[in-house]
Amino acid sequence: MNTNTMQRMASALCGAAVLPSRARASALHKRTTQRLCLQTRSVLTIKKSPILATKPASYAKKPQKAAANDADASKSPQQAAERKGVRLAKRIAMSGLCSRREAEKYIESHDVSVNGRVVTDLATVVDVKNDVVIVDGRTLAATEKLKVWMANKLAGEIDTDPAGGFDPQGRPTIFDRLKVMGLTQHIMPVGRLDFNTEGLLLFTNDGDYARELEHPKNEITRVYRAQVRGNVSESKILELQRGPLVDGVKYRPIQVVVQSTDKKDSWLQVKLAEGKNREVRKALAHVRLVVKRLIRVQYGPYRLADLPNGAVLEVKPKKLDEKKKTTAKPTAALKR
Numbered sequence: 001m002n003t004n005t006m007q008r009m010a011s012a013l014c015g016a017a018v019l020p021s022r023a024r025a026s027a028l029h030k031r032t033t034q035r036l037c038l039q040t041r042s043v044l045t046i047k048k049s050p051i052l053a054t055k056p057a058s059y060a061k062k063p064q065k066a067a068a069n070d071a072d073a074s075k076s077p078q079q080a081a082e083r084k085g086v087r088l089a090k091r092i093a094m095s096g097l098c099s100r101r102e103a104e105k106y107i108e109s110h111d112v113s114v115n116g117r118v119v120t121d122l123a124t125v126v127d128v129k130n131d132v133v134i135v136d137g138r139t140l141a142a143t144e145k146l147k148v149w150m151a152n153k154l155a156g157e158i159d160t161d162p163a164g165g166f167d168p169q170g171r172p173t174i175f176d177r178l179k180v181m182g183l184t185q186h187i188m189p190v191g192r193l194d195f196n197t198e199g200l201l202l203f204t205n206d207g208d209y210a211r212e213l214e215h216p217k218n219e220i221t222r223v224y225r226a227q228v229r230g231n232v233s234e235s236k237i238l239e240l241q242r243g244p245l246v247d248g249v250k251y252r253p254i255q256v257v258v259q260s261t262d263k264k265d266s267w268l269q270v271k272l273a274e275g276k277n278r279e280v281r282k283a284l285a286h287v288r289l290v291v292k293r294l295i296r297v298q299y300g301p302y303r304l305a306d307l308p309n310g311a312v313l314e315v316k317p318k319k320l321d322e323k324k325k326t327t328a329k330p331t332a333a334l335k336r
Contacts, residue, residue, distance in 0.1 A: 093207035199296035223298035236287040
């Protein structure tokens with residue numbers, strides 16, 4: 001066999017080896033392309049499986065939208081209501097009747113009905129606009145946006161609205177004056193003041209907001225002016241600043257600054273970040289100071305400023321994270 005013949009045979013063998021390989025590659029590519037096309041068509045047409053929408057964005061947009069619509073349609077009535085409603089306890093708190101925690105107690109005590117049916121499940125969601133909610137015999141009014149009022153409480157009046165509209169002991173209540181001023185909607189006091197303490201008292205129509213302002217963990221600052229008998233020693237101030245132990249109850253540190261003093265009395269600025277019952281009076285009495293007059297002048301960002309005695313002022317509400325940063329802006333005043 002000559003050389004030319006051997007070369008032609010080798011070329012023929014190589015060609016035979018190459019051609020089938022190319023054919024197989026072409027066939028494999030064709031089959032793969034067909035499978036990808038089929039998969040792509042399935043993603044675009046199968047709408048009930050959002051998991052399949054993991055292809056490139058150009059393919060995924062339509063199936064994602066369709067899948068989302070089908071997912072919404074498959075939700076239970078409870079889930080659908082949740083998008084336009086709120087939890088029952090929050091709905092009650094939004095009415096200003098009580099805090100959310102107190103609302104939960106009402107629900108658990110079988111004292112709440114929705115559209116005529118008693119509800120005890122705390123997870124119940126209600127339609128704020130359409131569902132009729134009755135709490136302990138009281139039908140909740142339509143919810144309003146959050147509102148806050150500042151009042152300059154007078155000494156010698158209580159800050160609660162007694163059952164039946166009058167106090168059993170015959171004491172005057174600030175709610176009587178509020179009604180005369182035209183403030184008749186259901187509101188609640190924030191950070192109550194005792195009978196003889198005067199000054200800044202906040203009111204709101206939102207129980208949750210009231211709780212945020214009052215809760216010790218939020219450390220909302222309260223500032224008072226106290227008139228006490230005689231002079232105040234440095235040792236008494238230091239004892240209050242350390243956080244006194246009063247009747248077995250440990251108080252947080254209380255900041256005291258002497259603003260003025262004379263032969264008979266001293267005026268103090270008292271600053272604290274909690275609101276235990278009669279805390280300022282008890283703390284001052286603990287260090288043997290006789291309180292002659294006690295006026296709250298600030299609660300968080302809300303300042304009494306020059307609000308006249310007995311007056312009420314509606315102010316712009318502040319978010320919790322802003323309470324320590326800014327002062328409330330007045331929006332409207334009620335005449336005395």
